[in-house]
Amino acid sequence: MIFQTLLFILFIILQNHSIHSQYQPLANLWNVAENEVPELLVREKNLITGNHLLASLLNEENxxxxxxxVKSNKIYINILNLSNKQKILEDSKMEKYKDLLEFNGVFNSLANLNSTFNKLISLNYNDKENNDFINQAKKFNVIIRHRGKEEIPTSSVSNYQYGPNQNKRNLIKRSPPSKRPKLAIEVLGGHGLHNNDHNNSYGCSAGFWVFDEEFPEILLLATVGHCAIKGPFKPDGSVDFYYLGLKALMTNTFVGTMETYDFDPIDRGYVAVNTSNTRLSIFPSIINPDSQTYQVQFIVGQKILSEKDIGSTICKSGYRTHVTCGTLRGIHDTYIMDGKTYKSVLEAELFSAEGDSGSPVFQYVIDDDGVIRGNVNIVGLLLAGNSTVNMTLFHPVDKILVDEDIGIELTLLTVSNIGKIR
Known part of the structure; x- marks a missing residue:
C-alpha cells in the first residue's frame, strides 16, 4: 500500500512536468508540427460538442x-433532401456551429440503408462476397443494426472456455498458484504477454486493470480472449501468461492465469493476479515507450463512444507497434470477420499489427487550451488490426467491464479508485 501511495505522489508530481513529446503520435496522425497539436485538439473538442448537439435534429428518414x-474543421452531414438544410442552420442549438456545417447530398437515408443491411446480414453468413460487401459498406459510416440473440449463428468455437461449474464468483475468489517467482516489474497497458510455449508461442498486449469491488484482493488484467487460443491449457482449461518485453523478449516472469475468456461475440479475457501474493507493481497506466521524456499515461476514467464521435481521434498502445493514433470511422452492432460474428465493434483508421491485440484504446484528456497533462480515458480493447489497409477494430470499454448475461460486473482501475484494492 505504501508503494501505491508513493506511485500516486509521483503521478501528482508528473502532472506538472512538460510532456511535449506526448503530442508526437497526434502530430504524426495530422501531419503537423507538435506545437500545432493543442490547437487541433481544442478544435476537435468543439466539433464533437457540436456533433452531439446536432444529433437531436437528425432523423434516420431524412x-x-x-x-x-478535424483538419478541415467541419461537421459533415449526409442529407437526403437539401430542403431540410435550412431548418438545421436556423436552429438555436447550431448558432455557434453553423459555419462549421457542411451538407453532402445522398440518395438513401440511414433508415433505408439499415433496412437493406438488416436483410443482407440475415442471409448466408458463409457467403464471402456478401460479407465483404457488408463490411466494406460500413466504411461509409452506416451502422448495421442486428438485434435478437436467436438470429445470431452459433460460432464454431465454444464461448467462455473454462472448467466445469466455474463461474465469476469462484473465479475471482480463487487465487492464482502461489509457487511462482515473485514479480518485480510493472505490467502496464501496452506491455506484452505470452503463453510461454516455445513450440507454439503466442503473444498479445496487456490492456488495462479491472477489479470486482466484492473481491478487491484479486486484480484482473483485461486483454483479448483469443490470446489464450493456443494454450497450453491446464486441466481446468485455464492458461498461464508471462511478461513479454517491449522487444518481443520472451521471459519466464509469471504474470497471472487466464481462467475466463471468450472468443466471440465479445473477444475478451482476464488474467487474474492476487495482490496479496505478488510483487507486481500495479498502477492504472499505459506505456508510451517511444516518448523520450514521459513514458507513462495515467488512466483517470473511461468514455463510451457513440455515433456522434465518428471522426474523433483515438489512440492505442500495443507491444508491437507502441502508441499510434487514428480516427474513429464506424460503430457496428454486428461485425462479420473470418466467419465469426462479433457484437459491439468499433472501427478506426488506425495503424496496428499482429501482437497488438488486447491493447488499450484510449483518448487523451485535454485542458481547455488543448494541453495534455498525461491523463487518458479508456474507450476500448483492441480486437484486430490490418496494417495493410490501416484499419483497427476494437470492443468498447463497457462491453469488457459488464455483461449481465454471464454475471460480469467489473470496475476499471483508475488513479482515483486505486485505494480500493488491497
Missing part, C-alpha cells in the same frame, strides 16, 4: 450520418 473532420 439523413444519413454526421461526422467530424
Amino acid at each position: 439523413f444519413g450520418e454526421s461526422y467530424i473532420d
Whole structure:
C-alpha cells in the first residue's frame, strides 16, 4: 500500500512536468508540427460538442450520418433532401456551429440503408462476397443494426472456455498458484504477454486493470480472449501468461492465469493476479515507450463512444507497434470477420499489427487550451488490426467491464479508485 501511495505522489508530481513529446503520435496522425497539436485538439473538442448537439435534429428518414473532420474543421452531414438544410442552420442549438456545417447530398437515408443491411446480414453468413460487401459498406459510416440473440449463428468455437461449474464468483475468489517467482516489474497497458510455449508461442498486449469491488484482493488484467487460443491449457482449461518485453523478449516472469475468456461475440479475457501474493507493481497506466521524456499515461476514467464521435481521434498502445493514433470511422452492432460474428465493434483508421491485440484504446484528456497533462480515458480493447489497409477494430470499454448475461460486473482501475484494492 505504501508503494501505491508513493506511485500516486509521483503521478501528482508528473502532472506538472512538460510532456511535449506526448503530442508526437497526434502530430504524426495530422501531419503537423507538435506545437500545432493543442490547437487541433481544442478544435476537435468543439466539433464533437457540436456533433452531439446536432444529433437531436437528425432523423434516420431524412439523413444519413454526421461526422467530424478535424483538419478541415467541419461537421459533415449526409442529407437526403437539401430542403431540410435550412431548418438545421436556423436552429438555436447550431448558432455557434453553423459555419462549421457542411451538407453532402445522398440518395438513401440511414433508415433505408439499415433496412437493406438488416436483410443482407440475415442471409448466408458463409457467403464471402456478401460479407465483404457488408463490411466494406460500413466504411461509409452506416451502422448495421442486428438485434435478437436467436438470429445470431452459433460460432464454431465454444464461448467462455473454462472448467466445469466455474463461474465469476469462484473465479475471482480463487487465487492464482502461489509457487511462482515473485514479480518485480510493472505490467502496464501496452506491455506484452505470452503463453510461454516455445513450440507454439503466442503473444498479445496487456490492456488495462479491472477489479470486482466484492473481491478487491484479486486484480484482473483485461486483454483479448483469443490470446489464450493456443494454450497450453491446464486441466481446468485455464492458461498461464508471462511478461513479454517491449522487444518481443520472451521471459519466464509469471504474470497471472487466464481462467475466463471468450472468443466471440465479445473477444475478451482476464488474467487474474492476487495482490496479496505478488510483487507486481500495479498502477492504472499505459506505456508510451517511444516518448523520450514521459513514458507513462495515467488512466483517470473511461468514455463510451457513440455515433456522434465518428471522426474523433483515438489512440492505442500495443507491444508491437507502441502508441499510434487514428480516427474513429464506424460503430457496428454486428461485425462479420473470418466467419465469426462479433457484437459491439468499433472501427478506426488506425495503424496496428499482429501482437497488438488486447491493447488499450484510449483518448487523451485535454485542458481547455488543448494541453495534455498525461491523463487518458479508456474507450476500448483492441480486437484486430490490418496494417495493410490501416484499419483497427476494437470492443468498447463497457462491453469488457459488464455483461449481465454471464454475471460480469467489473470496475476499471483508475488513479482515483486505486485505494480500493488491497
